[in-house]
Amino acid sequence: MKKWLNKKVIYLVAIIVxxxxxxxxxxxxxxxxxxxxxxADIHINFxxxxxxxxxxxxxxxxxxxxxxxxxxxxxxxxSILVNVEAISDDEVTSLxxxxxxxxxxxxxxxxxxxxxxxxxSFRDIIKPYIIPMALATILIAVYFxxxxxxxxxFKVVFVLFLRIIVAEGAYLGILEITRIPxxxxxxxxxxxxxxxxILFTTICNEKLLVNKSK
Amino acid sequence: xxxxxxxxILVILAIVIICLISFFGIYVRQSGVMNNILPEYTLSTNxxxxxxxxxxxxxxxxxxxxxxxxxxxxxxxxxDGSLKEGYTENVQKTNSDEALTKENYDEVKRxxxxxxxxxxxxxxxxxxxxxxxxxxxxxxxxxxxxxIISYLVHPGKFTxxxxxxxxxxxxxxxxxxxxxxYSTTDSGTIAFLNIEFNQEGKQKLEEISKxxxxxxxxxxxxxxKQIVLELDxxxxxxxxxxxxxxxxxxxxxxxxQTTDSQEFTSYxxxxxxxxxxxxxxxxxxxxxxxDNMYISSYTYEEVALIALLVIASIIAxxxxxxxxxxxxxxxxxxxxxxxxxxxxxxxxxxYANVMISKEGIVGIVILLxxxxxxxxxxxxxxxEPNAKKEVVKECYKKFAWYYLPIAIxxxxxxxxxxxxxxxxxMILFWGLLILAAYDWILIELLLEVRKNKNA
Numbered sequence: 276m277k278k279w280l281n282k283k284v285i286y287l288v289a290i291i292v293x294x295x296x297x298x299x300x301x302x303x304x305x306x307x308x309x310x311x312x313x314x315a316d317i318h319i320n321f322x323x324x325x326x327x328x329x330x331x332x333x334x335x336x337x338x339x340x341x342x343x344x345x346x347x348x349x350x351x352x353x354s355i356l357v358n359v360e361a362i363s364d365d366e367v368t369s370l371x372x373x374x375x376x377x378x379x380x381x382x383x384x385x386x387x388x389x390x391x392x393x394x395x396s397f398r399d400i401i402k403p404y405i406i407p408m409a410l411a412t413i414l415i416a417v418y419f420x421x422x423x424x425x426x427x428x429f430k431v432v433f434v435l436f437l438r439i440i441v442a443e444g445a446y447l448g449i450l451e452i453t454r455i456p457x458x459x460x461x462x463x464x465x466x467x468x469x470x471x472x473i474l475f476t477t478i479c480n481e482k483l484l485v486n487k488s489k
Numbered sequence: 490x491x492x493x494x495x496x497x498i499l500v501i502l503a504i505v506i507i508c509l510i511s512f513f514g515i516y517v518r519q520s521g522v523m524n525n526i527l528p529e530y531t532l533s534t535n536x537x538x539x540x541x542x543x544x545x546x547x548x549x550x551x552x553x554x555x556x557x558x559x560x561x562x563x564x565x566x567x568x569d570g571s572l573k574e575g576y577t578e579n580v581q582k583t584n585s586d587e588a589l590t591k592e593n594y595d596e597v598k599r600x601x602x603x604x605x606x607x608x609x610x611x612x613x614x615x616x617x618x619x620x621x622x623x624x625x626x627x628x629x630x631x632x633x634x635x636x637i638i639s640y641l642v643h644p645g646k647f648t649x650x651x652x653x654x655x656x657x658x659x660x661x662x663x664x665x666x667x668x669x670x671y672s673t674t675d676s677g678t679i680a681f682l683n684i685e686f687n688q689e690g691k692q693k694l695e696e697i698s699k700x701x702x703x704x705x706x707x708x709x710x711x712x713x714k715q716i717v718l719e720l721d722x723x724x725x726x727x728x729x730x731x732x733x734x735x736x737x738x739x740x741x742x743x744x745x746q747t748t749d750s751q752e753f754t755s756y757x758x759x760x761x762x763x764x765x766x767x768x769x770x771x772x773x774x775x776x777x778x779x780d781n782m783y784i785s786s787y788t789y790e791e792v793a794l795i796a797l798l799v800i801a802s803i804i805a806x807x808x809x810x811x812x813x814x815x816x817x818x819x820x821x822x823x824x825x826x827x828x829x830x831x832x833x834x835x836x837x838x839x840y841a842n843v844m845i846s847k848e849g850i851v852g853i854v855i856l857l858x859x860x861x862x863x864x865x866x867x868x869x870x871x872x873e874p875n876a877k878k879e880v881v882k883e884c885y886k887k888f889a890w891y892y893l894p895i896a897i898x899x900x901x902x903x904x905x906x907x908x909x910x911x912x913x914x915m916i917l918f919w920g921l922l923i924l925a926a927y928d929w930i931l932i933e934l935l936l937e938v939r940k941n942k943n944a
Contacts, residue, residue: 313618316625318780347785356784390543390780392625393618403907407914411901415894422890459535459847460797466913467851473894474859481890 289445296448305451308458309344309358311395317357317370318388321378324352333377337370338362362389397457404462408469412439415473423480425487435476442472500934501822504829511832528839533846533908534612534627540634543780544624544642549583583775593773594622600769601626601641607765608637611908612846622774629908630783636762642778643721645766649697652715652727658697660771663690667767669760670740671753677746680756682725682763684739691737698730720763801854808861816868822935823864826928830860833927837919845916846909852916859895860924863888864932871936881932896921 319330327345334343334357344358362370371387380386416432423431446468450457514525532538554565557575565576572578598617601624605613616625626641628634649659665687671680686694701714718725718741726741743763744756809827812820834856838845863884870880899921902914 349783350785390625391618391621391623393616393623395614395616399615403905404910407902407905407907407910411898414897414901418894418897462909463847463851463913466848466910467855470855470895470898470917473898474891477891477894481887 286441289441289448292448292452293441293444294448296444296451299451299454303454305397306454306456307394307397308456309342309360310458311400312360313394314358314360314392315362316390316392317359317362317367318348318354318390319357319370319374320354320384320386320388321374322353322380322384322386323378325355325378329377330355333370333373337366337373358392400462404466408466412436419476419480423484426480426483431480435473438472438476439469442468497935500931501825504825504832504931507829507836508832511835527836528842530839531842531844533844533849533912534614534629535847535909536845536850538630538783538785540628540630540638541780541782541784542626542628542638542641542778544626544776545779546589546622547583547775547777549775549777551581551583553579553581555579588774589622591619594619596770597622597772597774597776598624600645600772603769604641604645604765605637606906607768608640608762609906610637611906611911623779624776627784633758636758638778638781640762640766642776643766644772644775645769646719646721646771647767648719650717650719652717658716659686659690659693661767661769663687663693664767665690665737667764669743669757669764671757674746677748678753679746680743680753680760682741682743682760682767684741684764684767686737686739688737691735694734694737694739698732698734701729703729703731720766725763797850797854801857805857805861808865812865812868816872819868819871819936823868826931826935827857827860827864829931830923830927831857833923834916834920837923838916841915841919843915843919844908844912846912848909849912849916852913852920855895856917856920856924859892859920860928862891863924863928867932867936881936885929892921892924 331345334345338359341359346356346358348354348356367387367389374380374386375382412435416435419431419435420428443465446465449455450461510527514527516523517526518524554562554572555577556562556565562576565573565578567573594617598615601615605615605628610628612629614627618624628637645661647661647664648657650657663686664684666685668683669680670683671678673679697716701716703713704711706712713729715727715729717727743760744752747753747756805827809820809824812823814820816823831853834853837843843849866888867881867884870876870884873880895917899914899917902910903918905911905914
């Protein structure tokens with residue numbers, strides 16, 4: 276009775292999280308990380324080898340504490356790509372002047388180039404995984420139906436799908452509610468969670484099967 | 490007993506050596522420099538480097554000059570660059586203002602996506618700017634990246650024109666399917682671009698093949714009407730037909746007949762790339778390649794990944810310490826077996842050329858958890874009262890059922906065309922294989938039944 280109540284509470288909490296997550300998405304939209312949302316790419320060409328800590332200090336001076344992602348460009352350590360949500364023309368000029376002064380770059384050389392980069396759609400992020408994951412789930416459901424037929428085919432398959440949907444939904448819901456930016460870790464963690472749910476369900480079914488045999 | 494202990498010591502030493510090799514490498518002097526002879530890890534675009542290109546909407550203009558009679562001419566300008574008297578010119582934008590719509594940008598994105606799939610690119614990201622129509626595309630860095638990029642920016646406009654009047658007789662909409670085929674004879678192999686037309690195209694091709702045939706007038710002058718096959722205004726072939734084509738299939742040879750395999754590969758690849766362009770609609774908006782640069786991924790800000798690795802390491806160390814306290818010698822040996830397991834897995838991953846992605850790292854964490862659960866069960870069983878070594882077999886049987894669904898996931902994902910999905914599939918596949926073989930040998934050799942004094 277107590278176990279069943281615990282399960283009920285877990286599902287209830289998960290469903291509340293999913294509903295709250297959906298409402299949050301509806302009101303504020305998904306908070307994507309810089310790499311997925313529309314942002315500005317600032318390509319800085321130093322014309323000589325740069326020191327990353329100096330660059331970070333310069334960027335902080337001009338752009339403040341706003342979120343930015345730094346990427347190394349090419350292999351010569353003389354240019355860098357900075358992703359920020361937005362940058363004004365004045366900030367571009369300030370950044371350019373600061374870098375020219377610090378690295379003594381000639382006037383003719385282009386130092387800062389800003390490009391507006393579009394977004395990546397959520398559908399595009401998850402699309403490549405849908406068919407393989409769906410196929411794996413169907414095969415596992417078939418395996419469950421055969422292996423755990425004594426526990427009730429419909430029940431084991433239903434519980435499998437329910438747990439996957441609720442767990443993944445709750446994961447997305449937590450991200451939406453907490454406004455944690457959805458970035459490149461999203462799919463790996465979702466797959467990890469999927470495997471964990473499959474493993475957990477398998478262990479539960481095996482234990483039930485052993486108990487039933489006894 | 491002494492012999493058994495010696496075997497144990499040797500096996501433990503072997504595990505330590507494997508760990509050292511896997512985590513630090515094998516360094517040998519090559520041309521005066523110490524080099525690690527273990528193969529490098531292959532990293533996916535979300536961990537290693539990537540190529541980033543930026544496609545911007547073309548703002549080029551096309552100028553057509555007409556002579557006094559209204560015919561198109563290429564000699565309409567004086568030496569000083571001014572237009573000849575009586576001649577007119579028509580300046581047209583490559584992309585009309587009406588073409589620059591969100592719907593067309595969406596269509597271009599769909600075409601780019603389809604092309605990348607056709608080019609067998611297994612890991613890419615397309616970013617679209619709805620306002621400007623610009624695309625920023627991340628591609629894996631390899632030997633064919635430049636070739637892929639060169640085909641990606643093509644509008645893919647396939648036309649069959651009348652040689653004399655430039656009238657468009659057929660275009661992409663008549664094509665049902667295009668693919669690359671080859672034919673081999675004693676003197677070598679030749680690559681073909683095989684274009685299969687749809688029902689409408691089939692009828693049109695038959696009609697064309699009856700019209701554009703070799704002919705001479707009464708005076709014996711050649712009056713053969715010819716067609717020109719073009720891709721993005723570049724001529725692929727100029728030809729006429731010797732007999733009517735009724736099957737709706739047109740084959741164009743790409744390159745020449747060759748016995749050199751590398752040369753042939755380049756021809757067949759070229760044919761496949763052109764086929765991928767022809768297979769879809771032409772892009773409704775023309776693009777220019779603006780930026781093309783190599784980016785070393787997220788080198789400086791990889792907080793999430795580092796955090797995951799640190800947390801996983803702390804948990805792993807805590808589990809091993811717990812084992813050492815609770816199961817004493819067996820616990821310490823199980824800890825060493827677990828570390829050795831990751832070491833062996835990382836060596837296999839290198840030699841099997843498995844691409845490591847963020848998903849793959851999650852796969853390694855899953856395997857480590859699977860290993861801990863398995864060893865923990867064995868350690869627990871080995872200290873039970875009346876425990877026998879046979880409990881290991883029972884644990885194996887039990888955990889084989891537990892891990893079978895993970896094996897299903899591993900096999901399915903291994904065959905996924907998307908490299909990040911395949912990465913976790915391959916790592917799980919190799920990891921489970923090693924778990925079965927490596928653990929079996931070492932548990933048999935190293936772990937003993939040790940009755941818990943408190944039990």
